[in-house]
Amino acid sequence: MRDEDIEKIEEISLYTYLKDGKEVQLLTNEEKYNLSIRKGTLTAEEKLIMNSHAKLSYDMLTALPFPKKYSNVVHIAVNHHEKLNGKGYPRGLSEKDLVLEDRIMILADIFEALTASDRPYKGAKKLSEVFKILSFMAKDNEIDADLLKFFQNSKTLEEYAKDQLLPMQIDEFKSI
Ligand SMILES: [Fe+2]
Numbered sequence: 001m002r003d004e005d006i007e008k009i010e011e012i013s014l015y016t017y018l019k020d021g022k023e024v025q026l027l028t029n030e031e032k033y034n035l036s037i038r039k040g041t042l043t044a045e046e047k048l049i050m051n052s053h054a055k056l057s058y059d060m061l062t063a064l065p066f067p068k069k070y071s072n073v074v075h076i077a078v079n080h081h082e083k084l085n086g087k088g089y090p091r092g093l094s095e096k097d098l099v100l101e102d103r104i105m106i107l108a109d110i111f112e113a114l115t116a117s118d119r120p121y122k123g124a125k126k127l128s129e130v131f132k133i134l135s136f137m138a139k140d141n142e143i144d145a146d147l148l149k150f151f152q153n154s155k156t157l158e159e160y161a162k163d164q165l166l167p168m169q170i171d172e173f174k175s176i
Pocket of ligand 1: 053080081
């Protein structure tokens with residue numbers, strides 16, 4: 001949403017109409033706010049609620065007594081929305097903090113979300129579309145490019161596609 005569009009909504013909101021003899025504003029403040037989202041479909045408050053699940057994972061998992069060899073589980077789970085370029089959440093970690101297991105989880109989470117066919121708010125994407133998005137993300141240093149390349153050529157992808165994706169989703173894609 002560009003500045004001009006937001007101004008236009010502001011303008012439109014000033015119109016009034018008569019309802020049962022009373023003058024009513026065309027858009028309520030809440031409607032105006034919800035229509036003025038600059039990027040994506042969520043307001044800042046909705047984003048905060050959505051993002052809090054990573055922090056909640058931390059609170060819940062740190063309360064559990066993990067055996068020593070699984071002590072990393074907490075971090076791997078909590079870090080699944082972090083980005084290598086430091087723009088992720090909840091901790092805004094960067095490349096130097098994110099170990100291989102974190103990077104695998106980050107990639108797996110995005111790949112699963114993009115390919116899922118059971119989300120009412122979006123259709124199932126084809127592999128070619130999914131890997132196009134993922135290679136943009138790798139270019140922006142959000143995800144690990146080497147890992148993405150490794151995944152694209154792996155047996156894991158082949159097996160996951162066979163088990164979990166719809167036949168129409170499995171198409172030719174460009175490897176990065
Ligand atoms: Fe998540």
